[in-house]
Amino acid sequence: NAGVMQNPRHLVRRRGQEARLRCSPMKGHSHVYWYRQLPEEGLKFMVYLQKENIIDESGMPKERFSAEFPKEGPSILRIQQVVRGDSAAYFCASSRTGNSNQPQHFGDGTRLSIL
Amino acid sequence: TQLLEQSPQFLSIQEGENLTVYCNSSSVFSSLQWYRQEPGEGPVLLVTVVTGGEVKKLKRLTFQFGDARKDSSLHITAAQTGDTGLYLCAGSYIQTGGGNKLTFGTGTQLKVEL
Numbered sequence: 001n002a003g004v005m006q007n008p009r010h011l012v013r014r015r016g017q018e019a020r021l022r023c024s025p026m027k028g029h030s031h032v033y034w035y036r037q038l039p040e041e042g043l044k045f046m047v048y049l050q051k052e053n054i055i056d057e058s059g060m061p062k063e064r065f066s067a068e069f070p071k072e073g074p075s076i077l078r079i080q081q082v083v084r085g086d087s088a089a090y091f092c093a094s095s096r097t098g099n100s101n102q103p104q105h106f107g108d109g110t111r112l113s114i115l
Numbered sequence: 116t117q118l119l120e121q122s123p124q125f126l127s128i129q130e131g132e133n134l135t136v137y138c139n140s141s142s143v144f145s146s147l148q149w150y151r152q153e154p155g156e157g158p159v160l161l162v163t164v165v166t167g168g169e170v171k172k173l174k175r176l177t178f179q180f181g182d183a184r185k186d187s188s189l190h191i192t193a194a195q196t197g198d199t200g201l202y203l204c205a206g207s208y209i210q211t212g213g214g215n216k217l218t219f220g221t222g223t224q225l226k227v228e229l
Contacts, residue, residue, distance in 0.1 A: 004157075033216070043158070043203070043219040056216060091157050093217075100145040100207045100215050101165045106157035 025094030
């Protein structure tokens with residue numbers, strides 16, 4: 001039973017480029033969450049999606065960041081015109097339902113480095 | 116904004132010792148999860164506690180959820196070098212519109228030495 005799969009594991013971009021991070025949830029899970037872990041900081045919630053819907057994007061920066069979870073395929077976190085401050089580890093988690101007592105299972109993250 | 120404070124922030128002990136990590140908040144959580152994270156990897160779920168006063172055991176690890184569901188503790192008995200890692204608590208609370216957004220604690224970095 002495959003876990004949450006994220007790719008790429010490492011991504012290097014120059015300032016101004018676009019970064020696309022992908023997440024395939026665990027089998028049977030239709031709820032996806034994205035978190036960001038900045039250097040020396042804890043994990044912070046960014047966005048919660050179900051298939052084809054953004055449910056809660058209260059943790060997303062207002063500009064340059066977007067997320068989607070299409071009917072077919074992985075969830076995508078997209079960062080346009082990246083800046084140095086976007087360097088971080090981005091983690092995706094999935095759960096079977098959106099109930100607050102449902103455990104979330106995490107992928108191994110994408111480490112984004114901005115040159 | 117819900118905040119979770121973990122203590123201690125760092126802990127270095129000898130193999131065979133016992134330890135307790137605390138997770139405290141001023142907010143009530145509907146559930147609380149404990150994770151362990153190794154360098155370069157994602158958090159791995161250890162346990163989910165839901166009911167106030169609940170105690171769960173996972174081999175040498177004992178997890179407790181406070182009666183008021185505002186705090187939790189993780190106790191490790193006879194620590195081993197393999198227990199070394201970053202321990203994170205994460206709380207979830209009921210939100211209008213649904214969802215299970217986790218608020219993570221500040222983390223406890225545990226090092227167990229021979």
